[in-house]
Amino acid sequence: MMSDAAFRILSIVSIAATIVCIAIHFACCGRKRRAAGPSGGAADMQRLGGLTRLAVIGTVLTGLVLAVTGLAPTVVFGERLEGYLLMCHVGCGGAFAVLLALTAALLADDCRFRRHDAKCCTGEGGGRPSGKFDAGQKAAFWLLLALGLVVVLTMVLSMLPIFGPDGLELMRDIHRCCGLLMLLIALVHCYQTMTVCRGRWSSLLSGKVNSDWARHYRSLWWQAVRGEEGK
Amino acid sequence: MKTPTANSEGRGSGSGRRAAVTAAVAAAIALTVCPAVPAAAEAELQVSPDPSRTDPIHRIPIFDEENGTIRPDADVVRPMSGRVTCNKCHNYEKISGGWHFNSTAAGVEAGRPGEPWIIADMATGTQVPVSARGWKGTWKPEDVGLSAWSFVRRFGRHMPGGGVGENHPVEQLDPASRWTLSGNLEINCLGCHNGSPRQDQAAWAEHVVGRENFRWAATAACGIAFVDGRTVKLPSDFDPVTGTQPDYPAWVPTVTYQPGAFNPKDEVFFDVRRKMPNGRCYSCHTAHPAEQDERCVAEDIHTARGFACTDCHTNGLDHRINRGYEGEPGGDVTRTCRGCHLGEASAVTVSGREGGHMAAPRPKHAGFPQVHFDKLSCTACHSGPRPREKTSRVQTSRAHGLGYHAMAFDPNNAPIIQEPVFVPGPDGKLAPHRLMYPAFWARVREDGKLTPMLPEQVADLTGWVLRVRPNVVPKPPTVEKIVQALRILGEDQSAGEAVYVGNGKVYRPGDGNSLLTSEHEAAQPYVWPIAHDVRPTAQALGYGGAAGCQHCHSTDSPFLFGQVVAAGPTEVDAEQLLPMEQFTGEDATYHKLFSTTFVFRPWLKLTAGAAACVMALLLLAYGLAGVRVLLRAFGWKAGE
Numbered sequence: 001m002m003s004d005a006a007f008r009i010l011s012i013v014s015i016a017a018t019i020v021c022i023a024i025h026f027a028c029c030g031r032k033r034r035a036a037g038p039s040g041g042a043a044d045m046q047r048l049g050g051l052t053r054l055a056v057i058g059t060v061l062t063g064l065v066l067a068v069t070g071l072a073p074t075v076v077f078g079e080r081l082e083g084y085l086l087m088c089h090v091g092c093g094g095a096f097a098v099l100l101a102l103t104a105a106l107l108a109d110d111c112r113f114r115r116h117d118a119k120c121c122t123g124e125g126g127g128r129p130s131g132k133f134d135a136g137q138k139a140a141f142w143l144l145l146a147l148g149l150v151v152v153l154t155m156v157l158s159m160l161p162i163f164g165p166d167g168l169e170l171m172r173d174i175h176r177c178c179g180l181l182m183l184l185i186a187l188v189h190c191y192q193t194m195t196v197c198r199g200r201w202s203s204l205l206s207g208k209v210n211s212d213w214a215r216h217y218r219s220l221w222w223q224a225v226r227g228e229e230g231k
Numbered sequence: 232m233k234t235p236t237a238n239s240e241g242r243g244s245g246s247g248r249r250a251a252v253t254a255a256v257a258a259a260i261a262l263t264v265c266p267a268v269p270a271a272a273e274a275e276l277q278v279s280p281d282p283s284r285t286d287p288i289h290r291i292p293i294f295d296e297e298n299g300t301i302r303p304d305a306d307v308v309r310p311m312s313g314r315v316t317c318n319k320c321h322n323y324e325k326i327s328g329g330w331h332f333n334s335t336a337a338g339v340e341a342g343r344p345g346e347p348w349i350i351a352d353m354a355t356g357t358q359v360p361v362s363a364r365g366w367k368g369t370w371k372p373e374d375v376g377l378s379a380w381s382f383v384r385r386f387g388r389h390m391p392g393g394g395v396g397e398n399h400p401v402e403q404l405d406p407a408s409r410w411t412l413s414g415n416l417e418i419n420c421l422g423c424h425n426g427s428p429r430q431d432q433a434a435w436a437e438h439v440v441g442r443e444n445f446r447w448a449a450t451a452a453c454g455i456a457f458v459d460g461r462t463v464k465l466p467s468d469f470d471p472v473t474g475t476q477p478d479y480p481a482w483v484p485t486v487t488y489q490p491g492a493f494n495p496k497d498e499v500f501f502d503v504r505r506k507m508p509n510g511r512c513y514s515c516h517t518a519h520p521a522e523q524d525e526r527c528v529a530e531d532i533h534t535a536r537g538f539a540c541t542d543c544h545t546n547g548l549d550h551r552i553n554r555g556y557e558g559e560p561g562g563d564v565t566r567t568c569r570g571c572h573l574g575e576a577s578a579v580t581v582s583g584r585e586g587g588h589m590a591a592p593r594p595k596h597a598g599f600p601q602v603h604f605d606k607l608s609c610t611a612c613h614s615g616p617r618p619r620e621k622t623s624r625v626q627t628s629r630a631h632g633l634g635y636h637a638m639a640f641d642p643n644n645a646p647i648i649q650e651p652v653f654v655p656g657p658d659g660k661l662a663p664h665r666l667m668y669p670a671f672w673a674r675v676r677e678d679g680k681l682t683p684m685l686p687e688q689v690a691d692l693t694g695w696v697l698r699v700r701p702n703v704v705p706k707p708p709t710v711e712k713i714v715q716a717l718r719i720l721g722e723d724q725s726a727g728e729a730v731y732v733g734n735g736k737v738y739r740p741g742d743g744n745s746l747l748t749s750e751h752e753a754a755q756p757y758v759w760p761i762a763h764d765v766r767p768t769a770q771a772l773g774y775g776g777a778a779g780c781q782h783c784h785s786t787d788s789p790f791l792f793g794q795v796v797a798a799g800p801t802e803v804d805a806e807q808l809l810p811m812e813q814f815t816g817e818d819a820t821y822h823k824l825f826s827t828t829f830v831f832r833p834w835l836k837l838t839a840g841a842a843a844c845v846m847a848l849l850l851l852a853y854g855l856a857g858v859r860v861l862l863r864a865f866g867w868k869a870g871e
Contacts, residue, residue, distance in 0.1 A: 082602065083818075087825055094835045101842035101849075108849045113857030115864045142854050149846040156839045159832065161598030161776045168600050 001166070002173045004080055011075045011180055018184045022191045030196045037198050038216050043208035045225060047132065053207045055103040060204075062096035065089075067183050070176065090155075097152040104145050107133075111141040116220060132221040134197075140189040147185070150178045289501040290494070291316070296414070296446065302497050303488040310450035310458065310486050313392070313420040322548060327418060329550020332393035334363040340560040341365055343657060344759045348386045349630045349667070350375065351645040352686035354705035355697045356713070356733060356801040358646035359671045359683055360757040363395070368669075368757035375683045380408030383416055384443070388436035389515045389629045392449065393418035412462050412471055414446025421453040423511050426504040429454025432514040436635045447484045455492040455499060460484030506539040516540075517633050518665075518763070520616055520650075521624035531764035542589055543571070555762065558658060568609040598780075599773065608662035608760075611790075612772035615651045615663040615761035618789035621808065622649040622796050625665060645670075645707075645800040652795050653815045654758050661815055664758040668734050670799035672720065673753070674727035681732065681753045693719045707800045714740045733799040734807060746803060756797070758814075777833070784829045791815070791822045 002010075022030075048056070069089040073079045081089060110132045117135035133141070154175040158168055193199045197217050203209050214222040281287060293301045296312035314323050326332075333339045347360035347369045361377065362369040372382045372395075379399035383390065390396060396416025404410070416439065421430060435452035438444040443463035444451070451458035464482040492499055519528060529535075533543070543566050546552040553563045564575040565583035572594055574586030586593060596603075616623065625648050628634060651663035672689045673681035690698050693716040699705045708716070713731050717740045720729030731738040731746075732754045741747040772790060773779040783790045794808040812819040 080602075083821060084824075087821075087828060090828070090835070094839055097839040097842035101845040104846055104849045108853045111857075112853050113861045115860060117861065117864075138857070142850070142857065145846055146850060146854070149843055149850060152839050152843045152846065156836055156843060158600070159598075159836050161779075164595045164597055165599055165601045165604060168598075172600075 001169045002177075004074055004078070007173075007176060008074050008078055010177075011071055014180060014184055015187075018187050022188065026191075026195065030191075033196050034198060038210070038212040039198055041210035041212050043200070043203055043206055043210055045209050045211050045214050045222075046207055047203065047209045047214075048207040049106075050207065052103070052106045053204060055099055055106055057204060058099040059096065059103045062092045062099060063182070063186065065092045066096055066179065070179055071183070074176075093152075093155055097148075097155075100145070100148045100152070104141075104148075107141060111138045113138055129219045130217070130221070131224075132218060134217070136192050137189065140185055140192075143185050144182055144189075147178045147182045151175055151182065154178070284505070286505050287503060289503040290498050291319070291501070292496075292498050294319075296417070300497065301488075303490075303493050308486045308488065310447040310456070310484075311453075312417060313449055314397075314417045317420045323418070325548055326420075326550045327393050329546065330552045330554070331391045331423075331550065332418060335395050335398070339364075342554060342560055343556055343558075344368070344757075345554075346627060346629060346665070346759050347757065348382075349646045350377075350385065350671075350686065351630065351800070352690075352705075353643075353645040353707060353800050354699050355672065355686040355689045356645075356708040356731070356799065357671050357686040357689070358667060358800055359669055360667060366757075366759075368755065370683060376685055376688075378405030378408060380405040380410065383445070384440065386629075387416055387439035387445070387448075388632065388635060390416065390439075391419055391422055391515075392416045396445065409443065409462070409467060410445075412465055412467070412469060413443045414471075416445040417449065419449040419452065421449060421501065421503075422514070424501075424503045424507055425453055425511070426502040426508055427454050430511070433635045434458075436632075442484075444484050447486060450486055453501070456486050456488045458484060458486050506541055509534055509540050512540040512544075513628070514634060515628050517628040518761075519626050519633060521626045523623075529764065529766070529770075532767045533765060535767075538589065556760070568613075594768075598776070603773075606660060608656060608658070608660040610662050610760065610762055610765075611653065611660070614763060614765050617766070617770065617772070618651055618653075618663075618793050620787075620789055621794045622652055622666070624648065625650045647798050647800055649796050649798070651761055652758060653790065653811060655816060656760055661817075663761040665761055666756045666758045666795065666814075668756045668797055668799045669754065670733035670801055671731075672716070673730050673732055675730055676727060681730065681737075681751065682727070683732075689716070689720070692723075707802050707805075709802045710746060711744050713738060713801065713803060714744050714746060731801075731803075733801045734797050734804045736804065738803060748804075780829060780832075784826045786823055786826045788826065791817065791826070792819065 026034075066089060069085045069092070070081060073081045073085055113135070114131065116129050116131070117138060154171045157163065158171045158175070163171060194201070198213065199209075209218075211222065214225075293311045294315040295301055295309040296315055298315050299309065301309060301311060317323060317326075328336065341364040344366040345362075345364075347362040347366065350357060350359040350361060352358075359375060360369040361372055361375060361382075363372055365371060372378075377385065379395040383396050387396065393416075397418075399408075399410065419435060422432060422435060431452050431454060435448050438448035438451045438458060441463070442461040444458060444460065445462075447458045447460075450456045461482045462484060465479055469479065494500075534540070543555050544552050545563060545566060551561060553559070553566050555567055556562070557564075557567050557569060559567075564570050565578050565580070565588060567575070569575055570578065570583065570586065571588040571591035572586055574584050576584060578584045582588070616625075626633060626644075627648070630646050630648060631644055646667055648665050648667045650665045652666040653661045654664045654666075656662045671683040672686075673683045676682055696712055696716045696719065697708055717729050717731060717738070721740070728739075732751065735754050735756065736748040737751040737754055738746040738748055768774055772782045774782075782788065786792070789811075791811060793811045795811055795814060797807040797809050798805060810819065812822075
């Protein structure tokens, strides 16, 4: 079993390492990629539907609450999650599970890996053509979904009279490690999407993106949408 | 140590030659039945228990306190002395350092608080917890005016002898003491070790408390002799050496050994068992829910399964009995709940680390998060009566004289003890406790501390205000009586202000028939943990899957939201109901809220479970297909 102190160290080190890696990446190549892309312009292309936006925003918000309530007691105070924070964590956990499943159902088709995603991975094709979501986003999506499944399952199984205290401790360790991993992936995803690709938080609310931005970063999707409009 | 030879000067021991022969027989038997005794010219005391698993046969000569061999046909028949008789093979001095006898010994760790001795008197509204061990919340005997003599006279009925019964330094002698007449209250070895159904602890109580026959009590109780006479009736100037007094023939204690108790060699058979019967322990350690029919009281699951008390409460020759709680100074870590059922990592032996002692099952505790084991003792869920809306009264052998025919059994008798009250133990874990609010009359010292008064002192000073006629069942004192008694006691200002303590408050007389109340540390309740009876698993709190969670996690759970009856032997502020959280120290608001979430928990499980299914299906349907696409893109083909 992992002690609370060990998890505290793991959390601090992994979060710090991720941030450092992001900083290094930004300094080395992220800044150049960011500079190469378009900036500004009106959001004129509908990318996400209303329900999808609602699901994503809900997932993000509940995920944030879970991250704070789950990690703060251990990382900041060196204490076990209990009391009111635990209640808040469990309550939000239920909502998170539902919203994550809904988000997954709404975005799964758009996040299917396709042939061009492999090109993106291998660097073939130069311009890295991508659909509505690029390969990095899709990878993040499926990873978050897989980890989310583990997180939700460990939570549900812990509430059933199946495992003894040792088994429940193992469940808790898996739960919090997967939760931590989700947080790290979310951090990288946010960096990639918001900083490198110059995405906007506002597009989450409006569901729209700028067409120049789409043509540069999501060329296949842009072409498909324009093709549809042409018809 | 040497085996003492028979004292040829001992009264009633017959001729010196016969005594010498008897001593030789005793030594031979000692060597025979105790293989650990070295075969030396002079037998030495056994220093470690005989490891044989058979019951040791005790067919032995018996000796009086002056080392004279006892014969039933002697001119003067004297009572048996455990100190001399048992010491022939078993080191009495070492034994007398055991837990049951060492409360006043120096350098003994007090350990976890236990059941105190209780000075109880309903007529004066008194119940004072007393212990020489200095447990917080108890009074030391000397602090309440009890000398060794008065302590034994009051509590000797349930004492195993030894301790203050025989170690009472001359300088501390109470002028009222009559040790020279009564004799010492030696350790009553057979009180615990006698397997015979004739062992009569009620006779012990009668001879100690009722008759002051300390020297004769063990003999009267062990079932081989009839003891008559009452030392308590003898005048203080009576000469016990002369043996008889024409003026008081009926009161001088006499012993008549039962015909057939001795064999032709003047030996007596004692049914001493390796595992003593549980009834011996129950003589002093019974607890009975006062409001419950005795037929409905379930047995401890361990004894129901055939355990003897001594299977867990083990001891060596030193009689340092394992009390059985975790963290016990010098305790056996393998004989705790954890030690037997889970194994104790700090145990020296492999079996101790693995657990399973006496076939103890390893509990699964399925669905119980670790926090339960961090915050609750094993007994919280498994021991004592199941918590109900209100705590209920309990009676114990030592507090209420259960099992002693001479004591009038009245379920309403003081002291008033409540159970179960959940209080954090020394390890910080919540555990069920018994609770008693001290109630007594006291003088306030200059430093503000209280000096309790004994009930008989109060009764003497207050006359008929707090007295009842003989054979009348006393009732708890009313407010009027308390005010009246306080005014009478207050007349003697030189002794200090008189107050009455009860139900968690200190009372002083107010205007008219009213009482003024204030807080005082001495009024705080004394609590001690409940270890038995252990309930079977099916009756443990939390058993039964999701429904079991609601034993504690419901908004009306007695465990968290029950009420503690703060009652004492008085009608003042009688039966106040205090919330359990006042004792548990838990945040009731949080637990109410948390318990409310359990109403929605089934929905949470269902919803989250459904969400997990959706996610799993999506992963299977899209994720795996996507992986296939990627693999193909990288040039992988099925079948390669």
